[in-house]
Amino acid sequence: MGNAYFITTLGCPKNQADTREMHESLDRTGFVSAVSPDEADFHIINSCAFIQSAREETIATVLDAAKIKRSHKKQKLVLAGCFSQRYEKEVSAELPEVDLSFGTGQYGQAGEIIAGKFGRPAPSPQPSRLSSLESGISISGFSKSSASISAGRSYAPVKISEGCSRSCSFCAIPLFRGDFRQIDEKRILQECEHLSENGVREICLVSQDTNSYGSSPESLLDLMEKISEIEDVRWIRPLYLYPDAKTKKIVEGIASRKLEKVVPYLESPVQHVSDRMLRAMNRAGSFEKFRDLFETARDLIADLEIRTSLLIGFPGESSRDIDEILRFIEVVRPEKLALFQYSPEEGTSGYTLSGRIDDSEAAERINLIRSEHLKILREIQALRTGREYSCMIDDIDASTGEITARRAQDAPEADEVVFLSDAPGVKIGDIIPVQITGFFEYDMHGMPVREAV
Numbered sequence: 001m002g003n004a005y006f007i008t009t010l011g012c013p014k015n016q017a018d019t020r021e022m023h024e025s026l027d028r029t030g031f032v033s034a035v036s037p038d039e040a041d042f043h044i045i046n047s048c049a050f051i052q053s054a055r056e057e058t059i060a061t062v063l064d065a066a067k068i069k070r071s072h073k074k075q076k077l078v079l080a081g082c083f084s085q086r087y088e089k090e091v092s093a094e095l096p097e098v099d100l101s102f103g104t105g106q107y108g109q110a111g112e113i114i115a116g117k118f119g120r121p122a123p124s125p126q127p128s129r130l131s132s133l134e135s136g137i138s139i140s141g142f143s144k145s146s147a148s149i150s151a152g153r154s155y156a157p158v159k160i161s162e163g164c165s166r167s168c169s170f171c172a173i174p175l176f177r178g179d180f181r182q183i184d185e186k187r188i189l190q191e192c193e194h195l196s197e198n199g200v201r202e203i204c205l206v207s208q209d210t211n212s213y214g215s216s217p218e219s220l221l222d223l224m225e226k227i228s229e230i231e232d233v234r235w236i237r238p239l240y241l242y243p244d245a246k247t248k249k250i251v252e253g254i255a256s257r258k259l260e261k262v263v264p265y266l267e268s269p270v271q272h273v274s275d276r277m278l279r280a281m282n283r284a285g286s287f288e289k290f291r292d293l294f295e296t297a298r299d300l301i302a303d304l305e306i307r308t309s310l311l312i313g314f315p316g317e318s319s320r321d322i323d324e325i326l327r328f329i330e331v332v333r334p335e336k337l338a339l340f341q342y343s344p345e346e347g348t349s350g351y352t353l354s355g356r357i358d359d360s361e362a363a364e365r366i367n368l369i370r371s372e373h374l375k376i377l378r379e380i381q382a383l384r385t386g387r388e389y390s391c392m393i394d395d396i397d398a399s400t401g402e403i404t405a406r407r408a409q410d411a412p413e414a415d416e417v418v419f420l421s422d423a424p425g426v427k428i429g430d431i432i433p434v435q436i437t438g439f440f441e442y443d444m445h446g447m448p449v450r451e452a453v
């Protein structure tokens, strides 16, 4: 049996961080990374089971991988992560293409688990076909691009905790990711150091519930302050902050401590704004509290942009609840808005609720909110045109010379990018001032105004 592996990653940035953990374990055990699944002896799929569409994507990816496996008789297909954790029995009964599966708690032992089942890899004549973090990974799923999470990339997700102890009535994540567990601060800092030594300039702090990190809001602030001390880390982006009083304190702390490497960006998913729906969803907050949180953030942090998300079509939702959402986006004017259609998840408390909304009705509601938000976005875009922003160079296309950059106000793979036609001498991870010159539908084009800093 050969020892080359390839990991296909589905789902969210948390899965990308988990893939990196698998990568490290596989390398430690003596496996080497391949450049594509076609060249791999072990094709590992890091799966997602968040909602119905994610499950369908996982199954489609397994079936596609099975086709590759048929032309490589000795290749083994391994399914890891959320889907295999949640549907352990179904995987063994209904996906015979999968040779081995393991769940979310075992990423760090991926190498040992695969070696235990198929035998330890023979020592490789060369350490790795490519640098371990530059190959062996592809990302798809919810990501906008298929960029790898390699070292040498400008950004990387770093996980600060695992699981979630809240019980939002629509969410199955705690069922297969378990209760909230914090990752040791020392380990997080070591990972940030290691990534910065490998060229990463932006650290995205990811988890299921970022503001539950530590005993108080000070813990996350302390962590970000320590990451700020790593010289080559230029930007720090805490993602997924639950919209409550703790997040407000974190925002206030970023401003009062002058944490300048923390980007002017707040991702805080409200999921709904009507009191009735928030209580049904078992979520905290209210229209007024969310407005206060976002206004405070904009007041304290210059040029801050907001990403929030809304879950539409939860049982019992009425057109009046949608009117409240429309009023909310008019008042708060979030620059980025993710809209999800509710999908009933077995095992959650929302699953048994009456008053389910017809799929086509929910889709119509989403379209209405999207078109109203798009009008606001057009006004926001008009204000951006001609302005100067600090942008990080994310990608340089060797064949066309096209350069992809990103403002501090945009999260990698989730938000907009800025295309530059000309920026001589820049390299990935540089931060340069860019003037926005125009827009595609969401993305921008721009012009560098000075040299890299």
Ligand code: SF4
Pocket: 164, 165, 166, 167, 168, 171, 172, 173, 174, 208, 209, 242
């Ligand atoms: S906060 Fe709610 S929606 Fe987010 S992972 Fe936890 S239970 Fe799910």
